[in-house]
Amino acid sequence: MVTAEVDLKEMDKIIKDVKAKILRLVEISKGMQCVDRNCDRILASLKMLELNISDVVEFLD
């Protein structure tokens, strides 16, 4: 069984940073579908990272 030192707070920070970047991309696309629809997919995947990592960070030591 593999054990490793994992920095979940840093992961959470990166997830937030990436989300902010993608939202900014949508903001400046002015409705370009090729940007908005792909960003929508990225945001859905980011949500899964939030569910897996960000949601639990506050409960960890």
Place this chain on the structure above:
Amino acid sequence: MQVKGIDRYWNPVLETLPREKLQALQFKKFKRVVEWGYQNSKLYRRLYDEAGFHPQDLKTFKDISKVPTLQKEDYRLAQAKEPYPYGDSLCVPLQRVTEYHQTSGTTGQPVYQPDTWQDWEWWSECWSYILWAQGFRNTDRVFIPFGYNVFVAYWAGHYACEKVGCEVVPGGILNTEERVLKMKELRATALMATPTYVLSMAETCRNKLKLDPGKDLNIQRILCAGEPGASVPATKKRMEEAWNAKVFDHVGATEIGGWSFECSAQKGLHANEAFFLVELVDIDTGEPIEEPGKIGKIVITAFDREAQPCIRFDSKDVSMWGEPCECGRTFRLLSGGIHGRVDHITKVKGVLFSPVAVEEVVRSMPQLGDEYELIVSKKGDTDSLTLKVELSPDNRDTQENVLQELSRQLRLKTNLAYNIEFHPFGSLPRYEIKAKRFKDLRQGH
């Protein structure tokens, strides 16, 4: 922090989270979805307002039991309104819905299930927990022997396989023989199917193609869904022996999601408690059941669905908590998987009766084939149970001996007597997806 089992678990943090922290996470997520449902769905707002409940009433974990439960009929009534076809149950603008699925409609009008792309990612995420726990890896070639159609299960399995990194072969359109030959040709390593179809494919292999599925094919693991068979020890044993493969159970539902899975320890079904709140309640009183070994009904909340949330949904599935699993997960185990449905557990001749008990008996007798049919009817004022079975082609015992042994086992396991009918092998109905082996013909059932 030190994280153990990075290779063993899909999410080693959530799956091994100490119980008190898991409960704190659950409460945070529960409050979030209740607020979401109340603010965005007329269905939940009406349900809660009529019950005098408000999301702000949720102060502690114990307050969860104050939240009204949702019945399938509530979805149906809400969906009769605009916007078509989801009506008052929809929580997002219709334009955000990208996926349509529906329930099978076995208990009435199907429930329509809208999902956004985020919901769809969530479906495959939940299924990834299942697949990883059962050993599916990027070295697997997974064969799915169904046309997926409007039903969600194998779509979700397919997308989750992709997420986990498996190669997926969609085996719709083909007939059973063609599917078996395709699996053989491609050297598929894994398979997803209902227990009924897993056994039926093995029968086709042996009797029509003259192949031994355990030797001539390369299937190493089978994920079952749709029926409780993979948690019925005798049925699981039949499938594992026929295919020379590990067989794993999983339970999910269109309205809920893929909420539970058997891990490689095969000791029961883990509830995915990071994504779902799984409550076991007394069938009659609705009181929570926390202790292992006591039968109850499952009420479920999916924490993270946005288009059509599922909050304290009365699944009508019956199970019981088990002891902690040796796999290291802190997600609780449901012992023996799903034991049946509230609407199938019925009184026959005054005795509480579950059809799953009959499956266990029939499948534990090697003299019998895989198929059977069970009918409850009324003769005058008396309930009557008829069990139709087939003798296996390999059986060398006399029918009279098999009859005596079967009657004895049934009496022992269910406390009931049966009219047992032997039918020629291959004459009882065969099913591809969910079997309908239990029929209650009494009025009002």
